[in-house]
Amino acid sequence: MNTVNTKISDLISEEPTSIYTPGTSIHDTWETPSFAVPRGGEKFIIYLKGTNKAITNVNGEPLLEEVVDTTDKRVQWFCVERNNWIGFQSIESFLYLNHDGGDRMVANGPQFSRYEYMVPRHHPDGDYQLLSPVHYDHLKKAANLDNGPILKYFDHLLHTDTSESTVMDNEEEFYIIQTLSTLLVVSIIFTLNAFIVMVAACNNLVSDGSVERRRLGIVGSTTLLETKNINPRYHVPGPVLLAMYQISYELMKELLQRHGRDYQQSLKPTE
CATH class of the missing domain: 2.80.10.50 (Trefoil (Acidic Fibroblast Growth Factor, subunit A))
Structure with missing residues (x-):
């Protein structure tokens, strides 16, 4: 051979x-x-x-x-x-x-x-x-x-x-870490948004110490939901809630867009 x-x-x-x-x-x-x-x-x-x-x-x-x-x-x-x-x-x-x-x-x-x-x-x-x-x-x-x-x-x-x-090169590991960090921040912002929405919902039930009654339909019967004597000092003005929500929403969107751009850039072949 x-x-x-x-x-x-x-x-x-x-x-x-x-x-x-x-x-x-x-x-x-x-x-x-x-x-x-x-x-x-x-x-x-x-x-x-x-x-x-x-x-x-x-x-x-x-x-x-x-x-x-x-x-x-x-x-x-x-x-x-x-x-x-x-x-x-x-x-x-x-x-x-x-x-x-x-x-x-x-x-x-x-x-x-x-x-x-x-x-x-x-x-x-x-x-x-x-x-x-x-x-x-x-x-x-x-x-x-x-x-x-x-x-x-x-x-x-x-x-x-x-x-x-x-x-x-630790690029793959870096992106795993970066992804986890981004998700953590987004989760915090999402939780903040949920809190804002919850407060806004509470605002709808809050009056100046008076009683509000709302009806909830429950399969075949009607139940009264009572909210009594809610302290008005917890009432957050609507414009403040809206501003908080917009800021957190824009921050979350920017984080996701930036992460997406960086990730796409990392996938580009070296010329």
Whole structure:
């Protein structure tokens, strides 16, 4: 079986940035050239595009290292396929490329199962992106950080801290927190509105200490509702109630609109 020297490159040359962390990017992502199609039953050497560095099995950890000898089993990966999933098995250790349950790529999978699944996605420029279902709900892209040897899986949004370790951008968590805060404020305002309406309803029953009688229809009979001797000092003037309601309503509307604009802005792709 011939070894196919397959270039796996950095994911496009774009630099996706986070809304809240401008100027950060994924330095390298992965693709294979158009002439090499990842398929089961073939051997591959997986290079970083534009370099002589390839994914190398170093004691169970896939690291980017310079390829000195293409016959070195540490740089050779046997491609397997099952249920339309692609996987790469080390020729040296017979273990699979996988992830550690988080975002780090490792090479210690004893069998081809969920953690070892990969999706080589063809890119319009040719080649293939290496994706992995690190979580059930989405695929993450394989990349190395700051030209280093360590490989991880990233979303399209990320940033690095001062120690150059990888941290996922907290945008999703931020929006969860922001959503909860908005709902809390809206709930308070809604409660205030309900209180205002209740006071307004009480105003309709309040007179200057006299007795009011109102009739309520109750299935087949009539009941008198009496409101007696309500202290007039609790009477809130109508214009004040109206002003309070309008202010709280406008505040609630502005909060919801602002949150909607911010959320829509966060969904716009980076140009």
